[in-house]
Amino acid sequence: MSAGSNAALDLARLARRAVNAALQAAETGAFTVLHPDGGHALACGLTASIAVRIDGHVGYYCAGMNQRAAVTIGGNAGTGVAENIMSGVVRVTGDASQSAGASGHGGLLVIEGDAAARCGISMKGVDIVVGGSAGHMSAFMAQAGRLVICGDAGADLGDSIYEARIYVRGRAASLGADCVEKPMRGKHLAELGDLLARADMTADPAEFRRYGSARKLYHFHVDTGESS
């Protein structure tokens, strides 16, 4: 693919592997992918600073392992969108299914609609901004990065969380093991404001609550010691 091209890649005519290979080979440029029709593993493994717009709903693992690229999904995304994202920006204009941004190391994932269960599971540095609500067990075992939920969070938010930070504007149905509410300090308001701006979300950081790890699971506590 030549540098600076602005190409339409039509999945009604091209095989998915051919489309992915073309995107993976591009070093620059903007691309539009047509007729995704819920297909899996689209725009995966991109490494260059290209812009990709997918025009429609996608299936599983779209934009997985993304590096540097800006991928916009004009529709809903199936399971594991932007899983293991390293850098770049992945934006979903609709809703995302479960495990969005799973184990992501860096970059930004924006979900303009709702995210289903386990959003940000095992996140390792990615920032995730959800315009709507997120499902149960979101940020499960989240290690680093920030999860911003502009709506409500489902049950067991942040279960077994490490050092990721969670911001929720609405109500969290319940908090998971070792996840606690923490005070919003100036630096948190500032980083949240920055995240919302980068995600193009209009929300007042002062309306959010912050959640994080109580750090009580970091060490093994012998709570049966007296009976031994």
Place this chain on the structure above:
Amino acid sequence: MCGIVGLYLKDLRLAPDLGRLTALMVHEMAARGPDSAGFAIYGEVEAADKISVLSRTGATDWAALERGLGAAVGTAVGVEVLCDHAVLRVAGEGAGATARTWLIAHAPDVSVLGVGRSMELCKGVGDPDAVALRLRLAGREGSHAVAHTRMATESAVTTEGSHPFSTGADTCLVHNGSLSNHNRLRERLRRRGETFQTDNDSEVAAAYFAWRMREGDGIDAAATGALRDFDGFYTLAIGTRDGFAVVRDPIACKPAVIAETDDWVAMASEFRAIARLPGVGHAEIWEPEPARVHSWRRAA
């Protein structure tokens, strides 16, 4: 893994296309379940009970079965054979249930797939597209359908282990997942009069709905009971004579997406099964929430 789909027509002008659209959906779900497939089609409600049966041997003597069953139910039996399947028609109140009981007890050569005045049920081992072609899915008309593509994980690849499962009149379901308390539930349901033909967990789920609806529950109440009584992983698509429901367990590991237009409601394990339905561009699309019953019913 397994793939499940359901298509419920709100505008019955699409009824001639039901089978063709369902076949499209099955085709897209073939990769999720390449070893066997099955479908239930709800057509016009007939005066007679229809018993969908499958020949276990492929060499069933249908004329002899017709005579034996006719003597048992005391009425004429209509037999319509298609490949290794047949639809047996018996008239009279309760004739279908009597016929099912007799067939299970006295006709070891066949399995009873389902009974009802609207529902016909077919299943087979092999590539889902080939099963759909062989059992003429695309040409079938009706108001709603559920279908399944199977990737067997916990029992053998057999026609009897394929979905949909049905034990009660015009009630059937397709299941993606596995139930961990099906043995205990099966015993409980046996004591309440349910009969089983397999050791399959999904047959237990079907029997649970048959039992609840026989006891007077509507589909919503039955599904709410299932959420309480089923232990395991499940996304279920359930058909009744005039209704359709989708329910997912509280953990919701098994995928599901629903799309609804003014003309139809479609449910599938993955969106790609819905992507080619007419008017999908205007559909409202969402994932069914965990532990919540989504249902549709035709006005009486």
